[in-house]
Structures are given as C-alpha cells and as structure tokens.
Amino acid sequence: MYLVGEGMTGGYGGGDILRDCTIGVEKGEIAVIVGPNGAGKSTAMKAMLGMLRLRLGSVVLDGKNITTLSPQARVAEGIAFVPQTNNVFTGMSVEENLEMGAYLRRDDISGTMEQVFALFPILKEKRRQAAGELSGGQRQQVAVGRALMTRPTVLMLDEPTAGVSPIVMDELFDRILEVRDTGLAILMVEQNARQALNIADRGYVLVGGENWRTGTGHELLANPEVRKSFLGG
Template identity: 70%
Template sequence: MSYLAATHMTCGYGGANIIEDCSITVERGEVAVVVGPNGAGKSTAMKAIFGMLNLTEGSVLLDGQDITHLPPQDRVPKGMAMVPQNRNVFVLMTVQENLEMGAFIREDNIAPTMEQVYELFPVLYEKRYQLAGELSGGQRQQVAVGRALMTQPKLLMLDEPTAGVSPIVMDDLFDRIIEVARTGIAILMVEQNARQALEIADQGFVLVQGQNRFTDTGEALLANAEVRRSFLGG
C-alpha cells in the first residue's frame, strides 16, 4: 500500500460534488503532482486529503492508518504538513519566528531542524530577523515551506507553491522540493505550471471536473500526446 492512499474521494462544499471518485497516492521519497485545468478540483482534493473537507465517499490512509475522519490538527502529529497557496506566512513575525511557529507541536530540540531549513534555503538565514511581510513572494514561499518542514513531516503537501513567482525562482523552488523528497519525505503538490511540475514528478495525476483523467509517471504524461495537446499547450 502507498504511504498516502487517498482513494475514491467524493466531496464538495455543501452543493454539487467538486471531486468524485478521485484517487491520489504518494510514496515515501517521491514527488507526486496534481495538474489540470482551472476548476478541476485540484485544491479541493488537497483540502480533502488534509481533512479540511469531509468526504461523503472514499477514504484517506496514511502509512496504512485510516485518518479519514481526523480533523487537520490531528493529522499534523501523524506526519502531514500543508502549505496553502495564499496567506501562508505570519507577515508581522520575523522569518525565525515563523519557523519557530512551525514547531509548536514539538517538545524536543528544534535547533537541528531549523539548521536544516537554513541549509535548504540560505536566504532565510540571511533574513532570519527580518519581518516575513517584507520579503519577496518567492522568499515568502520559502518561509512557508520551511515552517512546514519544522513539523518534521512525513508527507509535505504544497498548493500552488510557484504561484506568482518568476521562472528563475520557480526552478530554484522545484530544486529544493526535489532535495526534500530525497530525504525520504513524500511530496504532494498541486501546480498550474504543469509541464515544469511533471518534469520533476515521479507520479502525476491529471484531474478534469473532479475526476482522474490520466494517472501515470511524470515522464509518461509528458510523452502522452493527448495530455500534451489538452493540458500542456501542445
């Protein structure tokens, strides 16, 4: 069984279902990417996996344990961390204070983890005493990812991590995501930059109208003529 097995998920926001019979799996140390057109249900699927929406059908298993009915705050100690697309830093706190907030559930020494975050994102060390609200968009994303890593997650979920950043910053962030996966953490990422995301993906899921349209390796999806024509611009 996959480390994360979110299978046959169906849910919405009180009216019609946004996702229906949607399945997403991730292995330890792998990057899984969810792509698709606007309104396909990508972010909804992430919220369902993290427990922010109740499923009407389906289940979510993490490392073989059924967490379908756990609220988000109880999934974090199980090893889940999620970085939302918007408002994902405390703008009136310093970079270091943001990272410390990420470790609020921990009772051990957080210094080694903070050192690892600073090694992964050297600019955060340089700006550790600067308010997060004064940083560039790309630097804020690094703070948000770093704060999530402070929880020592086994599954890191990223909702549009490169939204609004330059291509150079996007490439650098993707490089850092690969580094995180190499430590054994499972990465699940929703991305609008589909082609670039699939280039680093071990597994890819193409959602259309809340359902799985294509599921394959990132390499295979990039080589699929229909996927290229319909979702990657040819």
C-alpha cells in the first residue's frame, strides 16, 4: 500500500490507546476510519503523521520507512494534514491562506492555485475575502485547498464535516471525491460513518484502539454487525 501504519501500538504516556492497529491507503483511493468515540481514530491518524511515538509497529510511505521521522519531515515527504479545528488563518484572505500553504515551495505556485480554484470555485469567487467571514463549509474548503498547495501525495483529514449541515457535508464529500480523482491517497477520520463509508474505497472500523472490521466502504455498510453497532441498524 502507498501509505501504511502497520501494527501500530502506543499512547500518550499512560496506557496504549492503539493496540496492534493497521491502517493503509493507496493512491487514488479514499480510506475512512470510523468507530465509537474514544476508539483511537484520530490517534491512529496522528501516529501516521508522527504526532504520537509508537511503542511497536511502523509507518511506511511509498516503500520508505518513515517511523522515526518528525511530523515536519513527513510533510516534506508528501503528507498533508487538515486538523478538525483552527485550520484557517481567519484574519487573512482566502488567497493569502492558500499562499501560506505553499510557504515551503521555491517554485511558481500559480498553477497549483488555479487547480485549487478549479476544484473549489467558491474560493476563486471569494479570494479577496477574509477566511474568518466565510461559512463553516467554505472554511473547510480553504483548509483543504491550503493543504493541496503543498502538492502532497497523501491528504489526511480529521473529521472534515464536523459541525456542518447535511447539505454542506454532501458538497464537501463531492469535493473530496474530486481530489481523490486527481490521484491522491486520502485518509480521513469521520463521525458521519454512513455517509463516509458511502464514498470510501476502503474502511476501517476501530474499537478500543484495535481493528474491529475492515473492508470496502460498501462491504462495511452491508455488514449486519457494523450496521447494528454504528449505523443505527
């Protein structure tokens, strides 16, 4: 797999939050991590980003072992992360937010900016507006757009639809599908399990920091145990 966290075990000081947990994603694919609150979903993603020291296990990106690399070094290797909150500079314009995403680049960023505007037309329309004045869904588009300015090969999203309306959630998922179709590997943690599995090529259900069920999004949606436990029947 293009990015895989294999047998990840670890936590923050006390006990292990993750126990022999394996999560992976291919290029051109959306992998979704779902499960109850406290299942270790965000922790698994943070471990793959290098924000959590693993006691056991490894993280491999495109055949390269990145287990000991810092989060910054992983970003330089092509991983972009969009946190759930505080993910835009509210006092800056949309365009300035996107420029901030490319601060490590030394080449011409205008082509990438045009690609972001093509994916998110509303951002082109509002590019001079302060990000803080935008709606929640539009801010999320700014946050994803800023991440794409680094030209990543992997995009990690931590609950991208938290706190937005169902209509906005559908629109965000449509945009995420378009990003996937550009060939990126997308890994996301999502509370809206049913909707997320609906667009997932690969799904991981975590319980207690362990893999409970794994399959395609449609397999998991059709699984009676998954439906009963997480999807309200």
